[in-house]
Amino acid sequence: MRLLLHICCSPCLCIPVEELKKDGIEIxxxxxxxxxxPLLEFRRRLKSVKVYQESSPMRVHYCEDYGLNEFLNTIEHHDAPQRCGDCYHMRLVATARYARQNGFDAxxxxLLFSARQRHELLKKTGEEVSRKEGLPFYYTDYRHLYAESRETARKKCLYLQSYCGCIFSESERYGPTNKYLYKGELNVSA
Incomplete structure (x- = not known):
């Protein structure tokens, strides 16, 4: 089977690619x-996938456009889990259409490999997109390999992000704490 795998980030890619290849899947x-x-986060994740690809024989198709306007226009809900469903739908539709147009089987x-995603919502969204786009959604649950995949990414010096990626999740991640604030002192006497 020839499978087009949507890539969210390099840490969620390391071990899953090897597992899918073991199953005889061409990825x-x-x-x-x-x-x-923000834009710099997008660039970090894109660069990290490219660094991963340099050491992997896997071919990757890139959409390198920074999609702030597209994302904001697509997201109808600002609260999770509805927001996450909108986001999953947007990315899976694009993946399914690209796969269909380029002769992939599924x-x-x-995202299915991340222990931090809304797995059941993601699975349901993939199945809905599959029905609408006429291409099978390959579902597998490899969440038990999440920690191993992140450790492999760490050993390969790949970028390890600390939030899902959207501005809303960044706010949810860092908003409740002062831990990440700049600790410099303001010099008001100057």
Whole structure:
């Protein structure tokens, strides 16, 4: 089977690619993530996937456009889990369409390998997109390999992000704490 795998980030890619290959699946990647913000975060994740690809024989198709406007226009809800469903839908539709147009047998997403995603919502969204786009959604649950995949990414010096990527999740991640604030002193006497 020839599978187009949506790539969200390099840590969610390391071990899953090897597991899918063990199952005899021919994989190509698809980096499409208009949800990732701000711009520098988008560039970090894109670069990290490219660094991963340099040491992997997997072919990756890239959509390198910074999709702030597309993301904001697509997201109808600002609260999770509805917001997450909108985001999953946007990325899986793009993946399924690219897969269909380029002769793939099925599509899937590396998001399924993350222990931090809304797995059941992601699975349901993939199945809905599959019905509408007429291409099978390859579902597998490899969440038990999440820690191993992140450790492999760490050993390969790949970028390890600390939030899902959207501006709303960044706010949810860092908003409740002062831990990440700049600790410099303001010199008001100057």
């Amino acid at each position: 190509e990647g698809f980096f499409y993530n208009p949800n990732i913000h 599509f899937s997403t590396a």
